[in-house]
Amino acid sequence: MKLAIYPGSFDPLTNGHLDVIQRAEKLFDKVIVAVAKNDSKNPMFTMEERCQLASESLAEMERVSVDRFEGLLVDYAIEQGAQAIIRGLRAISDFEFEFQLALMNRHLNSSIETIFMMPKDKYTFLSSRMVKEVSKLGGDIREFVPEPIYRTMAERHGLSNESSTQ
Numbered sequence: 001m002k003l004a005i006y007p008g009s010f011d012p013l014t015n016g017h018l019d020v021i022q023r024a025e026k027l028f029d030k031v032i033v034a035v036a037k038n039d040s041k042n043p044m045f046t047m048e049e050r051c052q053l054a055s056e057s058l059a060e061m062e063r064v065s066v067d068r069f070e071g072l073l074v075d076y077a078i079e080q081g082a083q084a085i086i087r088g089l090r091a092i093s094d095f096e097f098e099f100q101l102a103l104m105n106r107h108l109n110s111s112i113e114t115i116f117m118m119p120k121d122k123y124t125f126l127s128s129r130m131v132k133e134v135s136k137l138g139g140d141i142r143e144f145v146p147e148p149i150y151r152t153m154a155e156r157h158g159l160s161n162e163s164s165t166q
């Protein structure tokens with residue numbers, strides 16, 4: 001069975017992440033969306049919330065599951081029996097960091113390949129950080145995140161679902 005791990009903060013999962021997951025699902029029998037603990041990023045959503053929101057958003061994708069991990073990604077990937085790590089590439093700005101990360105992971109364990117996937121053009125400018133900023137300021141993010149995440153963010157920022165669609 002071909003298994004890939006898609007790791008990230010997913011704070012929260014966006015339609016850009018979803019696009020990458022759909023592409024990965026075409027190549028692998030199973031994809032695990034692995035939510036990183038990552039305290040240093042000072043997340044908006046707790047680990048539990050990020051996992052819960054991702055699970056709700058991906059509920060219909062039968063070959064995709066959501067898990068959490070702490071510590072070294074390659075150790076987690078080996079433990080799960082994965083052959084590959086998936087990462088998304090939006091623009092040149094992602095490239096340098098992602099390249100370093102991929103080479104470091106290869107240094108740590110050369111049996112796991114990193115595969116980069118590019119989303120549809122319309123998601124190349126999309127990031128969790130952008131979605132959080134826009135939502136906080138009352139902007140409409142419905143087009144950029146799955147419905148369960150849209151609802152949760154609208155509630156958290158005190159917007160009614162109706163008013164945010166205008």
Ligand code: ADP
Pocket residue numbers: 007008009010011014015016017020086087088089090094117118119123124125126127128
């Ligand atoms: P991390 O903290 O690991 O960067 P993120 O949740 O921000 O976690 O991103 C996880 C992965 O998804 C990264 O490889 C990132 O480049 C990629 N990614 C984030 N947003 C998008 C997007 N809009 N389109 C494609 N890939 C994306």
